[in-house]
Amino acid sequence: MLFKTLCEYLEKLSLTSKRLEITSILAKLFKEASSCEIYETVFLSLGTLNPQYKAIKFNIADKMMVRILSKAYTIPERDILKKYKELGDLGKTAELFSESFVKQETEVLEVYQKLKRIAMEEGAGSQERKVHLMSMLLKSLDRIGAKYACKIILGTMRLGFSEITVIEALSWMEKDDKTLKKQIEEKYRIYPNIGFIAKEFKENGLFGIKDIHIETGVPILSARCQRVDTAKDIIKRHKTSAIEYKYDGTRVQAHLDRNKLSPAPLVKTFTRNLEETTNMFPDIVSAILDSVKAQSAILDCEAIGVDPKTGEFVPFQITIKRKRKHNVKKTAKEIPLKLIVFDILFYNRKSQIHLPFVERRKILESIIKESDKIIIAPEIVVDNTNKFMEVFNTAIEKGLEGIVAKDLTASYTVGSRGYAWIKFKREEKGTLEDTLEPVVLGYYRGAGQRAKFGIGAFLVGVLDEKEDNFKTIAKIGTGLTDEQWVRLKRRCDKIKLLEKPKNYIVPKELFCDIWCEPNILTSIRADDITISPIHTAGYALRFPRLVDFRDDISTKDATTVQEFKNLYKLWKK
C-alpha cells in the first residue's frame, strides 16, 4: 500500500469523532493493507512505530521540526515559524509548504523503515543526521504524506482512538461485526503487541492468534483492584480472603528467563502501563537473579523505597524518585528498593494465570529466597469481619494506606478490575474514602482575584474505555495554592491544543478557553458524587478538591467512567 493511501485514511479519521465511523474506516484500512504491511499500518495509524514496551522515541521537538521543514523546502526558518504560529500545527505547516507536484509513490513499509531509522539515530551528531534524514523523507512525500509524517514524529496525530478500537476494527475487518473482539482482546491482554496480533489475525483469523501465549520479555496487562464499602462485603464475596498490606510504592512486573541469554539471563521490569523500566532498577534486577529459583518466571510486585538508616519504608513521593533515567546508581544507593512479590503469572515456561490464587502463592513460596531486597507479601487468611478489621487496623497503625483482600480461589484477572482483588483504604469521614484520578482536559482564564495567574478553573474528565473517549466530571476552581495554579497553567500551556480534541465529550456550557492534551493526571478528593444533567459522564463530583498531580502514572491509569459509576453506587448504598 502506498503511504499516500494510508494518509488518506488518516485524513478521513481526523474528520470524525463517531466511534462507529472510526471503527469502520479502520476496518477498511486494515482490509486494504496486506499481511506484510499490517503491523506497520496499525502502529502508524496509532501514531507510533512499536508497542509501548518497545517504544522508541523520535526526540524531535517543534524547534527542530521547523529546521527540518526549512531545509526540506528551502524556505527561511522565520517564514516556517510564522506560518506555524498562524496554523498552530507543524503537520499542517508541512502540508502547506510541501511541493504540490511531488507524485508520491512511496510505500508504507518504506516510510516506516525511514521513520524507524530516524528514531534510532543516537549519539554524537545524531541531531544533524535526524534533520538530514527527515528532510530527505519530506522531500519525497506529497502534501498529505508530509503532513502525517510530521504528525507521527511529533506525536500529534490525535485521531482519538486507542488499541481497543483497533481490536474492534480487526473484528469488523474479518467478520463485518464485532463478534471476534472478545477473543482478540483476550490475546491482547496477555501479549499487548497490537501490530503482531493484527498480522497473525490477518493471515489466519482466530486460528492465527490461537498460539499467542504469555512470553517472558512481553508484559502482561496487570490485574486491578475493585472497591467495596464495608468489610462485610469483602467476606461475603470471598468467604475466605487472604489479606495483604497495600504498600504505597510502584507496581513492578518482573520477568526472568535464564534460558534467554544475551549474554546474561533475561531480566526485565515493566510498569503497569507496559513501559520498560529495567535500566532504572539495577537493584531489582540483581535481587531477581539472586533470589528467584526458577528457569523462567513473571512476578507481580510492588517496589517500595527503604530508608537505608532506619530500614523503614519511605513515602511514595520518595520512592518515585527512583523512576528516572539519569544518576541511576547514585539514587539506587540513596533510596534502595525492597521488592514485595505478591503474585506469579508464569513459571518455568508455563502460564499460571488460570490457577487459583492459593496455588499460585504456593509456587511463589517455593521459589523465592527472601532477603532484605525481596520478600513475599505477608498474608493473613481471614473468614470473618472481626478478624478482617483487626488486620486492617494493624495496617493503618503501621502507617500503611490500607489492605488488599484477595480471593483464594480466583484466577489472575488480566488487565481488568475484578473482585478477585479488593482494596480497602483508610476512611475519611464526610468525604469519599478514596481519591479519584481524572485527567485535566483544559482550563478557563481566571476572573477577579485569580486573573493574575491567567487561570481560574480547570475541567477534569474520566476515561470511557468502551467508547475510547473522555467524559467530564467536574470543573474545579478551588483548593489549589497560588503555586499550584501557576504550575498547572504552565503545564497546560506546554501541551495546549488549538481546538477541543474529538474524543473529549464536553457540553457546550463547559467549553474551556484553553484545551490541552490528556497528559496531566490529578488526584482529586470530593464530598460526594451526584447525578449530573450537565457533565457528560452522567455523574459529577460535589466539592472537588485537588490533592495532588500524579506524575508517576500515565493517563491510561485515569479513573474510568465505569469505576466512577461504581463509586456512585457504593457511596449511595
Ligand code: AMP
Ligand atoms: P489503586 O492504584 O489504588 O487502584 O491500587 C492498586 C495498586 O496497589 C496496585 O497497582 C499496586 O501497585 C498497589 N499494591 C500495593 N500493595 C499491593 C498488594 N499487596 N497487592 C496488590 N496490589 C498492591
